Amino acid sequence: MSIIKEVKGVLHLEEVALPAVAEKFATPCYVYSRAAITANWQAFSEQLFNENSEAPHKVCFAVKANSNLAVLQVLAELGAGFDVVSGGEIARVLRAGGEPANIVFSGVAKSDAEIRYALTQDIGQFNVESDAELERISEIASAMNTTARISLRVNPDVDAKTHPYIATGLEDNKFGIPMQNALTTYQRAAVLPGIEIVGADCHIGSQLTELEPFLAALERMLALVDTLEENGITLRHIDMGGGLGVTYTDEQPPQVAEYIQAMLKRLQDYPHLALYLEPGRAIVANAGVLLTRVEYLKFNGHKHFIMVDAGMNDLLRPALYQAHHNIVNVETNSSTAAITGDVVGPVCETGDFLGQNRTLKVRSGDLLAVKSAGAYGFTMSSNYNTRPKPAEVMIDGAQMHLVRARETLEDVWRGETLIPSTSLK
Numbered sequence: 001m002s003i004i005k006e007v008k009g010v011l012h013l014e015e016v017a018l019p020a021v022a023e024k025f026a027t028p029c030y031v032y033s034r035a036a037i038t039a040n041w042q043a044f045s046e047q048l049f050n051e052n053s054e055a056p057h058k059v060c061f062a063v064k065a066n067s068n069l070a071v072l073q074v075l076a077e078l079g080a081g082f083d084v085v086s087g088g089e090i091a092r093v094l095r096a097g098g099e100p101a102n103i104v105f106s107g108v109a110k111s112d113a114e115i116r117y118a119l120t121q122d123i124g125q126f127n128v129e130s131d132a133e134l135e136r137i138s139e140i141a142s143a144m145n146t147t148a149r150i151s152l153r154v155n156p157d158v159d160a161k162t163h164p165y166i167a168t169g170l171e172d173n174k175f176g177i178p179m180q181n182a183l184t185t186y187q188r189a190a191v192l193p194g195i196e197i198v199g200a201d202c203h204i205g206s207q208l209t210e211l212e213p214f215l216a217a218l219e220r221m222l223a224l225v226d227t228l229e230e231n232g233i234t235l236r237h238i239d240m241g242g243g244l245g246v247t248y249t250d251e252q253p254p255q256v257a258e259y260i261q262a263m264l265k266r267l268q269d270y271p272h273l274a275l276y277l278e279p280g281r282a283i284v285a286n287a288g289v290l291l292t293r294v295e296y297l298k299f300n301g302h303k304h305f306i307m308v309d310a311g312m313n314d315l316l317r318p319a320l321y322q323a324h325h326n327i328v329n330v331e332t333n334s335s336t337a338a339i340t341g342d343v344v345g346p347v348c349e350t351g352d353f354l355g356q357n358r359t360l361k362v363r364s365g366d367l368l369a370v371k372s373a374g375a376y377g378f379t380m381s382s383n384y385n386t387r388p389k390p391a392e393v394m395i396d397g398a399q400m401h402l403v404r405a406r407e408t409l410e411d412v413w414r415g416e417t418l419i420p421s422t423s424l425k
């Protein structure tokens with residue numbers, strides 16, 4: 001869903017003019033649209049939760065994409081489940097009103113404390129990523145006199161055809177249990193105390209723009225389901241992870257309906273199996289922008305630089321994955337000539353850019369919007385260069401809610417202490 005509208009030369013999110021947000025909350029600043037998050041969620045829920053479906057399908061929002069409490073609250077109120085990867089993310093979901101039973105817990109290195117916390121909160125299931133983790137969950141659950149519901153996260157060895165840093169389902173990746181070992185690990189899980197097998201899980205990567213890798217992974221997972229069945233292990237659901245891509249520039253990922261219907265069609269032969277999904281990016285990426293202001297323009301004789309007040313510490317994706325985010329003027333600027341140059345931040349790194357080779361009509365003081373910044377934006381931000389993290393604002397119709405205040409310097413160095421002074425002798 002396109003959330004940004006131009007009204008008389010000024011960009012709006014829902015009914016709010018973006019310059020008003022910048023004026024009130026300063027820049028840089030993340031701005032999210034509640035309506036867009038809701039619509040993106042509904043695209044999933046309409047496919048999975050309709051009158052024709054009786055299977056208890058679940059959509060578990062991948063919290064790592066955007067863990068702002070208000071974002072989680074909006075989704076919890078819509079009935080979302082949550083895919084988490086840390087004890088901290090479990091705590092956030094609970095704080096935002098999410099149901100423990102709707103939480104699935106992924107991650108390759110869950111600590112004792114995290115496992116204990118998840119069991120205490122009685123979360124829906126652990127997505128177990130190794131034999132060693134399975135043994136540890138069994139020990140802890142047994143000692144706590146409880147049972148952990150588990151799925152094994154299996155690595156289906158499918159090429160997701162995405163950036164290598166965000167492909168997770170290849171043999172070489174650290175994620176999941178190799179498919180050829182899955183039966184043995186399930187058989188072990190079946191006899192371990194404190195363990196209840198409920199499903200199987202995979203996640204092959206992020207920002208997938210083709211349907212084919214999802215369907216290839218599904219085939220491999222269903223072959224595993226058959227093998228398990230032959231060996232007396234019956235699953236209740238199959239979790240196909242997240243990964244559906246979005247349009248940053250001209251990508252044409254499958255529509256949510258097409259993606260889900262293709263999987264449901266294949267699952268018709270398995271009426272007892274519910275489908276779980278873990279979308280992150282598809283729910284929030286295009287529901288948010290990063291607002292930033294131009295500080296200076298510089299021309300070094302052969303190249304233009306547009307220096308803005310947001311850097312790689314605020315939005316890491318361009319530096320880390322050479323990701324392309326469209327960058328646009330918030331107010332039409334007709335009085336200035338266009339320049340082509342790199343949009344760079346204040347951080348002392350050559351890789352600190354938000355966009356390269358962009359053509360914009362800009363002057364110092366102009367407001368820019370970095371689009372599609374709602375996923376893996378704020379959640380990947382840092383305090384590098386002692387830069388306070390930006391504010392986050394949720395737009396809801398004509399209202400703007402500050403849902404996270406910009407950090408102060410005290411926030412940035414909280415917990416640090418000085419050592420007693422040493423005097424020179």
Ligand SMILES: Cc1ncc(COP(=O)(O)O)c(C=O)c1O
Binds near residue numbers: 107207
């Ligand atoms: C286990 C797991 N589930 C879900 C997701 C969400 O992925 P996406 O944001 O691409 O939907 C990820 C991130 O790649 C993940 O690692």
Ligand SMILES: N[C@@H](CCCC[NH3+])C(=O)O
Binds near residue numbers: 064207321
């Ligand atoms: N952080 C990545 C997505 C990775 C998802 C984690 N498995 C991105 O910004 O595209």
